[in-house]
Amino acid sequence: MGKEKKNKSVAMATFPxxxxxxxxxxxxxxxxxxxxxxRDKDKNFIxxxxxxxxxxxxxxxxxxxxxxxxxxxxxxxxIHNRKTGKEIERLEEQIRKLRFDREKExxxxxPRGEFESELAARAAVFDSGFRHAFNVKxxxxxxxxxxxxxxxxxxxLALNQALDEQLTSYATTRTFQxxxxxx
Numbered sequence: 119m120g121k122e123k124k125n126k127s128v129a130m131a132t133f134p135x136x137x138x139x140x141x142x143x144x145x146x147x148x149x150x151x152x153x154x155x156x157r158d159k160d161k162n163f164i165x166x167x168x169x170x171x172x173x174x175x176x177x178x179x180x181x182x183x184x185x186x187x188x189x190x191x192x193x194x195x196x197i198h199n200r201k202t203g204k205e206i207e208r209l210e211e212q213i214r215k216l217r218f219d220r221e222k223e224x225x226x227x228x229p230r231g232e233f234e235s236e237l238a239a240r241a242a243v244f245d246s247g248f249r250h251a252f253n254v255k256x257x258x259x260x261x262x263x264x265x266x267x268x269x270x271x272x273x274x275l276a277l278n279q280a281l282d283e284q285l286t287s288y289a290t291t292r293t294f295q296x297x298x299x300x301x
Contacts, residue, residue, distance in 0.1 A: 132174060134171055136172055143181055163183065
């Protein structure tokens with residue numbers, strides 16, 4: 119008994135015509151027209167069998183050269199690049215926030231309200247210290263400059279007004295006045 123060899127051929131998917139392949143490509147979202155596919159066939163961009171059928175592998179290879187109606191593959195790459203860029207920005211922002219939170223816990227930063235309260239408290243201590251020094255040393259300073267000790271109240275009033283002006287500008291955190299002079 120002889121062994122028979124069976125030829126098993128793998129059935130390849132084909133389209134019955136170039137027009138059927140074009141309709142399939144159009145329904146898949148590719149920009150294609152009847153005139154374009156026939157022109158491309160003449161230029162050997164897509165191969166057609168002698169019986170007029172078109173192998174699916176040819177159609178797939180040809181599809182890679184076409185644009186999609188919703189945009190080209192380059193558009194998808196651009197979208198992917200933008201998405202990746204946004205993800206990187208988001209991660210960098212998260213890192214900055216985590217770093218800030220850690221530094222805040224370490225005492226390097228305080229909330230603005232606490233800062234302004236601290237500044238106001240220091241200004242109050244500064245104010246009371248100067249006023250006390252003025253009261254204690256007013257007569258001494260007047261005598262030092264050869265003035266009349268009886269005028270101490272007027273002298274204190276003038277000093278306190280000047281102090282008030284300075285403390286008001288010191289306690290304001292919103293605006294600052296800076297003057298530069300050439301040396």
